[in-house]
Amino acid sequence: MEPGTAEFAHIGKSVIIKGELSGSEDLFVDGVVDGKVELEGNNLVIGPNGRVHANVNAKGVVVQGKLEGNIHATERAQLRSSAVVQGDIFTQHIAIEDGAYFKGKVDIQKETRSAAASPAKPEVKSASAAASSATPAKTLAGGTAATPTSTTVTKP
């Protein structure tokens, strides 16, 4: 599974995002995301410190940290040994390492439905915070993010 491009966005472990997070590049999340993650056509990695409470929709999803929500991965979903995942997984291929904790359903689909087709599991909290990267490959660091209604990570 190769990232679509060499550019990516990185959400550091001190960053907290509430709201919808969408983008057109690969994303590494090592902080807290509460809401929804839309990365159709791109890859998502939830790092070992990542805590995501959201439905995620991406091409490939790798989980090393915590995820509470459904995974819609059009190509592949991987749960590493440190993963703690609670939610349903809809994908074409799945790989789960020894030691991973998983609670939910696995539905292998050759044509993956979009996240909108299935009911959202976690509630989307009021979009009260966001952190956006002005340029690609920029690490987001610092304290609690601010107030825009959604977070979009885009290439210039």
Place this chain on the structure above:
Amino acid sequence: MSSVTHSFMKLFRGPTEVASGEKSAQSKQRLSRRSSGLGELVRVLKSEEPLCVLDIGATSAANIRYMTERGHKIYSEDLLEASTDPALVTKDEQGQRILDEKKFLAENLQHAGAQFDLVFCWNLADYLDESLVKPVVGRLWTMTKPGGMLLAFFHTREAGPDAPCYRYHIVGQDVLEMQAIEARRDLRKGPTGSVHSSLQKTFRLQRVFNNRHIENLFRDFSSIKFFLTRDNVREVLVVR
């Protein structure tokens, strides 16, 4: 930053197959055993119609792969680990420590609308806290389709309290691999955020059922079949 980029890209170039017990540094050697109960179920698994399967043992990548490769849906839920949530601990009228069955069932075995063709209990009943065994079996009865089957393993009298707790991996038509559930050195937060201190130890055998106890446990099911094996494990196949 370039090192971070490199690490990120490595994640997606990782092995495409599940790391087997042999490759993982954490796992002990897996023991292989034939399972007559599984052999009976495999006939059902060969169905062309997609089945709904529930596995309430420890998360097994092999089981998930086995079921999904055959076009079935699988729900995975590690009830034994879930039962170690400290938030479940309460006291009964006599002041004895028990687990809150209502809270447990409110947080587990919640699959709205799902009716299962097959349920894999493995050795759960032998290691699960006393206060949860009957409620769990009762819930499983409601979640199993009429005609659906449930497979469970029980130790025989010869088993001592330190009988290792295994996770079971389906690797063939009637072949299982048993992997001892190891003690964890570090505390780990469960899905609810509670710290599971009991994860530092392996699970202890809570009781040994005799045949009558097992029949009583599954009395609401329509039929029950026993298979006694050489390794002093009773395999029980019940039909809803």
